[in-house]
Amino acid sequence: MRVASLVIRTGRADLAFDDIRTEFGLRASFPAAVLAEAEQAVSRSAGDRPDLTSIPLVTIDPPGAKDLDQALCLERTASGFVVHYAIADLGAFVTPGGALDTEVRGRGQTIYLPDGNVPLHPTVLSEGAASLLPGVVRPAVLWTFTCSADGVPESVEVRRALVRSQAQFDYASVQESFDAGTPHPSVAALAEFGPLRRALARERGAIELQLPEQEIEPDGSGWKLVTRPRAQVDAWNAEISLMTGMAAASIMLQARVGILRTLPNPDAAAVSALRKSASALQVPWPSDLSPGAFLAGLDATRPESLALFTDATRLLRGAGYSAFNGQVPELVTHAGVAAPYTHVTAPLRRLVDRFATEVCLAVTAGQELPSWLAEALPQLPSLMGASDSLAAKVERASLDQVEAWVLAGRVGQEFDAVVLRAGDQEAEVFVSAPPVLAKCSGRQLPEGERIRVRLAEADPVERRVRFERA
Structure with missing residues (x-):
């Protein structure tokens, strides 16, 4: 993408x-x-x-x-x-x-x-x-x-x-x-x-x-x-x-x-979780390659890369002075x-x-x-x-506000999206047109895959946007 x-x-x-x-x-x-x-x-x-x-x-x-x-x-x-x-x-x-x-x-x-x-x-x-x-x-x-x-x-x-x-x-x-x-x-x-x-x-x-x-x-x-x-x-x-x-x-x-x-080094659990995500997405990660080198070698235009970059935010937690x-x-x-x-x-x-x-x-x-x-x-x-x-x-x-303004009046319309991070009941998705990051309802959505989503809510007052799988 x-x-x-x-x-x-x-x-x-x-x-x-x-x-x-x-x-x-x-x-x-x-x-x-x-x-x-x-x-x-x-x-x-x-x-x-x-x-x-x-x-x-x-x-x-x-x-x-x-x-x-x-x-x-x-x-x-x-x-x-x-x-x-x-x-x-x-x-x-x-x-x-x-x-x-x-x-x-x-x-x-x-x-x-x-x-x-x-x-x-x-x-x-x-x-x-x-x-x-x-x-x-x-x-x-x-x-x-x-x-x-x-x-x-x-x-x-x-x-x-x-x-x-x-x-x-x-x-x-x-x-x-x-x-x-x-x-x-x-x-x-x-x-x-x-x-x-x-x-x-x-x-x-x-x-x-x-x-x-x-x-x-x-x-x-x-x-x-x-x-x-x-x-x-x-x-x-x-x-x-x-x-x-x-x-x-x-x-x-x-x-x-x-x-x-300062920012502490990623803990072993976060690196392990990222390796599991890479394996599930069938993205090769040689055992001797550091997380930074692995991420640097990904093609940022591919949907599975976007999902892995999102997963990798777990590696960068705890920044301070x-x-x-x-x-x-x-x-x-x-x-x-x-x-x-x-x-x-x-x-x-x-x-x-x-x-x-x-x-x-x-x-x-x-x-x-x-x-x-x-x-x-x-x-x-x-x-x-x-x-x-x-x-x-x-x-x-500010982003939530503009996303809601942009999508107001388009509830029910369908969009192409990439699943960035999946949870038990909802996922985070990236819609490229318009460029929106939002939640999407759905059980066990496939990370790193393109799906069709339907806009379920766009509320400018609450600054809230929500999709559901089409």
């Missing part, structure tokens, strides 16, 4: 998501004191830092994005690669213990809804003075990696600097430039470096689930549901962020202080990455990244952590856990 772009219109332009904002207590506006502090921070000097605006950085983000966290320049050298990765420097704008710092700790992260986001920081910063917009000088934290010809970092430098992005690109346009053989010089080496990093991830045993991602977009007359295959450029670019997070985790572990993003200062925690790895890992590359949109970055800057400079940073570390796991949970609930509620 090919997962392609598909548009379904609701036929209404006035449908919005205010009910979801109210239900989850989302507040886009900021208190006056926070806004005043943010405005003052815009005019504050970034301090004495090297001018590295000559590095030809570019950004790659979704179309229309203004909160640009990362800018990239990748160079091929005679012996390997040099990667420059500039990250928005929120430490230049947020005063520890101030009104802004207190507010963003309560928010945790930017919450995205189809009709507008609920930002972590006031937009004067997140879409203005702190954002790595093209053509303007910005304070940044610059990570520089000198890598071997195999894509392995041999040295890492992290420092504050002034940078300037040359251009803002989106994933589709960059992919088109690669397909046409005309990539921008700053990212041309991604076509070689990205696959090298992905090969290293497979060797480590990293677990990646290639499930179709539902997206909601406006279309002028309502809302549309789309699913898009992940572009190669998206995957290559993600490897730069992962490499940076792994390097940051290594810095923290060597210094025995910091905060890690672990803060430490002096004593390294027992669990330091992230099973999805198959290595120690932390968040440092999205500080405009995620709270923990600013603090983790400050740890790396202090450690690499040979300095003690300032007291405000040491005191904040133990608080971050609970703050991020709460905001991660909220973000997931809002995303699910």
